Amino acid sequence: MSVTVVLGTQWGDEGKGKLVDILSADVDICARCAGGNNAGHTIVVPMGPEKIKTTFAFHLLPSGLVNSKCTGLVGSGVVVHIPSFFAELDALQAQGLDCTGRLFISDRTHLVFDFHQIVDGLKEVELGGSSIGTTKKGIGPAYSGKASRSGLRVHHLFDHDTFAEKFRRVVEGRFKRYGHFEYDTEGEIVRYKALAERLRPYVVDSVAFIHNAIANGKKVLVEGANALMLDLDYGTYPYVTSSSTSIGGVCTGLGIPPKLVGHTIGVIKAYTTRVGGGPFPTEQLNDIGVQLQEVGHEYGTTTGRRRRTGWLDLVVMKHSCLINGYDSLNLTKLDVLDDLGEIKIATKYLIEGQELPGFPADLELLARVEVQYVTLPGWKTPIGSIREFEELPESCRVYVSFIEEFLKVPIKWIGVGPERDSMISK
Numbered sequence: 409m410s411v412t413v414v415l416g417t418q419w420g421d422e423g424k425g426k427l428v429d430i431l432s433a434d435v436d437i438c439a440r441c442a443g444g445n446n447a448g449h450t451i452v453v454p455m456g457p458e459k460i461k462t463t464f465a466f467h468l469l470p471s472g473l474v475n476s477k478c479t480g481l482v483g484s485g486v487v488v489h490i491p492s493f494f495a496e497l498d499a500l501q502a503q504g505l506d507c508t509g510r511l512f513i514s515d516r517t518h519l520v521f522d523f524h525q526i527v528d529g530l531k532e533v534e535l536g537g538s539s540i541g542t543t544k545k546g547i548g549p550a551y552s553g554k555a556s557r558s559g560l561r562v563h564h565l566f567d568h569d570t571f572a573e574k575f576r577r578v579v580e581g582r583f584k585r586y587g588h589f590e591y592d593t594e595g596e597i598v599r600y601k602a603l604a605e606r607l608r609p610y611v612v613d614s615v616a617f618i619h620n621a622i623a624n625g626k627k628v629l630v631e632g633a634n635a636l637m638l639d640l641d642y643g644t645y646p647y648v649t650s651s652s653t654s655i656g657g658v659c660t661g662l663g664i665p666p667k668l669v670g671h672t673i674g675v676i677k678a679y680t681t682r683v684g685g686g687p688f689p690t691e692q693l694n695d696i697g698v699q700l701q702e703v704g705h706e707y708g709t710t711t712g713r714r715r716r717t718g719w720l721d722l723v724v725m726k727h728s729c730l731i732n733g734y735d736s737l738n739l740t741k742l743d744v745l746d747d748l749g750e751i752k753i754a755t756k757y758l759i760e761g762q763e764l765p766g767f768p769a770d771l772e773l774l775a776r777v778e779v780q781y782v783t784l785p786g787w788k789t790p791i792g793s794i795r796e797f798e799e800l801p802e803s804c805r806v807y808v809s810f811i812e813e814f815l816k817v818p819i820k821w822i823g824v825g826p827e828r829d830s831m832i833s834k
Contacts, residue, residue: 416635417674417728419682423740425449425471436626438472439481441661442651443633444547445492484516485661487550514614515563524549551650565604615663636728647686674734678742681715687774690718704744721754727767740823748786756780792825797834
């Protein structure tokens with residue numbers, strides 16, 4: 409099959425960007441299917457004749473663009489803030505990454521406006537103590553507009569008078585809901601007339617675009633945003649994002665049928681992290697947690713927020729595997745565990761001594777679970793320079809094999825550092 413999918417398996421920030429970067433060297437198209445510029449994928453690659461290590465931070469654009477022969481597609485299931493689209497593109501170009509003629513956006517993509525971002529903050533205030541920890545990028549309000557059929561899409565930009573009329577109506581609706589916040593509606597209409605003309609060369613009928621590519625034998629790589637535990641249906645609702653981050657979101661977000669998906673890869677961090685609120689059964693509010701934060705540089709690419717950290721949770725992973733059906737896994741940031749004398753892995757959730765059959769929907773129940781761990785010995789030696797699985801310390805190989813055997817999914821790639829070549833292919 410010509411479509412390969414890379415998805416986050418936990419609460420995001422697993423390091424999907426690096427694998428996408430590696431795989432995109434051998435694909436024709438790298439596509440985003442959901443989310444917005446709330447994503448954060450960091451890639452470190454050598455650039456120019458002097459091979460200078462350069463760090464690229466992707467938020468909205470497909471990170472496969474790092475590879476000069478790969479075309480990027482922003483699919484219909486994504487929500488796009490056009491000023492951020494161009495700000496990110498301009499930043500990449502300034503770093504020496506030429507994207508001319510190889511970046512496209514679906515004409516069906518819904519638009520995020522500045523008023524969505526204002527409303528995002530107002531909704532958080534309204535929630536008070538139940539704040540979900542949104543990035544305040546306007547993603548949720550834009551998807552709300554999409555679901556309530558009041559959203560505006562990319563194609564609307566090219567009929568300016570109709571766009572202006574619809575835009576005024578939508579903003580007025582937000583004023584009625586949240587009170588009259590400061591916002592220059594007419595100024596935005598003028599601004600988007602200019603943005604529409606700049607955007608026009610990038611816009612395609614993405615359904616025709618991607619199906620023509622597949623029909624002509626082109627290889628497509630789908631880059632998931634966020635992760636399964638942030639999925640609107642199967643994550644820790646309501647502490648989730650506003651889109652489908654599962655394999656289902658790939659099909660609906662790009663307009664491709666399931667039969668075209670050939671290989672699904674799950675990216676799993678060697679421990680667990682999450683950003684924002686919500687229960688986190690294996691969270692370590694102790695020296696171990698701090699060590700994982702500091703050694704793993706666990707600060708958000710998009711928000712800069714310190715991530716919560718804890719032991720690897722295989723109950724979460726089993727739930728994730730059932731829903732997404734991973735064919736293989738990429739285990740990342742294994743080197744972050746180098747200095748630990750022993751390492752724990754969560755294997756069961758218990759309530760009053762009884763094992764739960766799966767990952768619970770009820771967060772109050774989740775907050776009360778007793779986590780059962782398996783403790784494995786650490787390896788207490790740096791592994792960042794190792795490139796062959798057989799050369800890893802025995803305790804390290806045992807850790808990897810335990811995960812594989814528990815999940816019944818092979819681990820094909822192991823990340824041992826931030827650079828492009830810091831990856832063991834197993």
